[in-house]
Amino acid sequence: MDDEVPATLRQATEQAIDEATLLDALAALAAQPSPYGRERATAHRVADWAADRWPELPWRVDPLDPTAATPDSANLVSAATLGERPELLIYSHLDTSLTGAADFDDPITGLHTPAPALARPGPAGDVVSGFGLGVARAAAAAALVGYAAAADACRAAGRPHRLTLLLAAAGTHRDDPAAGPDDGTAPTRTIGGAAHHLRDRPLPAAAIVAKTSPPGILTAEPGAMFLQVRLSSRFHPTLFRDTATPPGGLLAHLGVIVDALEEFRRAHLARRADPDAQVGAEVGIGAVRAGQPGKPDLLPGAVDFHLYLVTAPGDDPTQITDTLRATLVRRLRHTPLDGCGLAVAGRPAHPAAATPADAPICRHAHAAWRAAYGEPASPLRGWTGSTDGVLLRGRGVPTVRLGPPALPPDPADPRRDRYAVAELVRFARLYADIALRHQRASTD
Template identity: 45%
Template sequence: MRQHLLDTLHQLDRVAAPRGKERVAAHRLRAWCADRWPHIDWQVLEHGPEGGSLIATHGAGPLLYSHLDTSLDPGDPANAQVTGSTAPVAPLDADGDDITGFGLGVARGPAAAALVAFAGAASGRLLLAGSGTHRRDSAVTGVEAYLDAHPPPRSALVAKSGPPTLLWHEPGALYLTVRVTGRSGAAMAPASATPPGGVLAHAGTVLDELDRWRTAYLAADPREGQTGRACGIGAIGGGRPDKPDLLPAALRIDLYVVAGDPVEPAVLASGLADRLRTRCADTPLRDCAIDVRAEPVAAAAATPADAPVVTAARAAWQDEFGAPPPPLTGWTGSTDGVVLRARGVDTVRLGPQPRPADGDPRRDTLSLARLAAYARIYRRLLDEVP
């Protein structure tokens, strides 16, 4: 199994698979799998302009799900705004039990374990989906395309990195966009803008109130089930970098919000907008328009803790690791498990725990032995769960 995992990881590492552009990688992986495991009918499900997912079936049994795409494209210079680096990313390498490479956590490590587990199982289905990472667009994701084209399974296993335990409850997520709009002006005449000096000069007021709102939002977390709340500012924008002598009229701030409890996105956005207007009323931003829009990603969803797939996963975990899965509260990671549960599929998530690689945080390090342990659990559950 260790050699199968290493070979699969090297194959995944050879071709970039950024979100929504996985088709080439999916076809190359299909051809490689067909050569290595010819007894299985490997297929590519295409979706969108360039998306693609690898699928296969052994017949009855649960769906084993992971995804092909990585959060970022290592070859895209624009990602330096997130990573802080434009240097080439080193290829996958192995050192003893450690394997290190780009995108191992999201999600090549778990995807390799899922693929190898499926190849050795006698039951179940496999979906390595394109467009599995959260991104702001209206395109159909790989898991949605799969569920639209195939009967839903009774149960599913989500192979993705996460906490060292089982997850049967995952939070929902949404994006919030804050816009503060005044009047444009010229940098050489600061008073020509509204507010004087331009809206960007007063971004600190907005950011400070957003921090206060975030603190209150997190403090109100009811900690339902295994999940919790989280919130972070992921992007700030305004003006044109190639024309900084113009003071822009608008400031835009984008937030990612996680909620394990039921949250109404429109109500959350409206409350935040009211709060910002009150804060800015006594500042130079008083004459600016303030708007907050919500874009839902998914709602929180849970599988019953006594569902067959959860019960079987507990037993498999106990046998593999020698102890029951640890209890968990306050988890804030949302995956396509919420999509599967929304379609009525009992779902459990489990996978390895990566750590940032020494010297380059764009790369992850995983334990190969631990990855093999999860692959054994996946294979067992494929054959045991209906």
């Protein structure tokens, strides 16, 4: 099947993508905080800017369920259609991993200064930097501009097409610690923007996930799950810590349980070691919670450990949870923590999923990459980043993930992500090229 794009259409699309437009899109995305669950203001801002820049295209802010845990969430959607063609969805998200708010960010970053604003390139014009560009404003800006250029060029040329841009709310993984360790393995309750978008409409024929990625094309992605471990005992006054159970209190023995968790991690990764697999596994302790800072004269009666686990194909969340529990029971036996309460809960986010390497969207992505870089994309191995691409693949949507590579962050402030402007422009054109190839192939 011939998926080469007519030269005039390709030229019109490429000319519509320039540094100034891309930087303006990035400025609209980065003008204000867009934390998980509160993306609606950014969705409106970006929609207003895009409608002024491309008035012929539709731009719609689609609020998520206001009764859910994310009442100020909204997707930004643009759907450009002419004729009957299989739909291509270009996906990224509006929320950022860090929020820009001190109460959430400071315990993670250790920094107490305001989040850094977007810094446009200087006279050299080669690098843009700012907060939240890595997750996921840089890729989202490239996706937006690439989508709009391809859709506008197809519209102007009267070429049949069906392209959809989804900049989703609640696109970063987020657990609900309030669910507690006794909730078993029920999935997290928050409905993200991608699931909301797919809920009441036909599935697209194919999808692109635009996220910062390694230099290549991902046709498979790992899944993710959250694990919570609670160790409990009676609370006790600090003044009488020697008579506490365990002696000294729970916090005096954190090393015992951390060592046990690290043993679990080593065994878990060893069982999944596959140097030829495109996706890999990982486990990390992301948070430890205990006690009240305002009452340090009381030893806490519970310590919670929150873990993030990247799942490989075939992983069973219940089995993983049971294995972690068994490891802890064995490792805590005959230690000062023996006899303390232990509860372990696992909550899956998404299972791992893959797209067949010979799917048309994979072929289009590799052809566009070769056109953009002059050489084939390098094979990727052991990738441990999970996105809503697994949600799309899990519903049978052939999906590729690719995105602009990040430069090393600013050493003076690691919250300031840095990108080469030329790479952002290249990826906007790359996304547009994949979209044009998809539409071209679907006409044959």
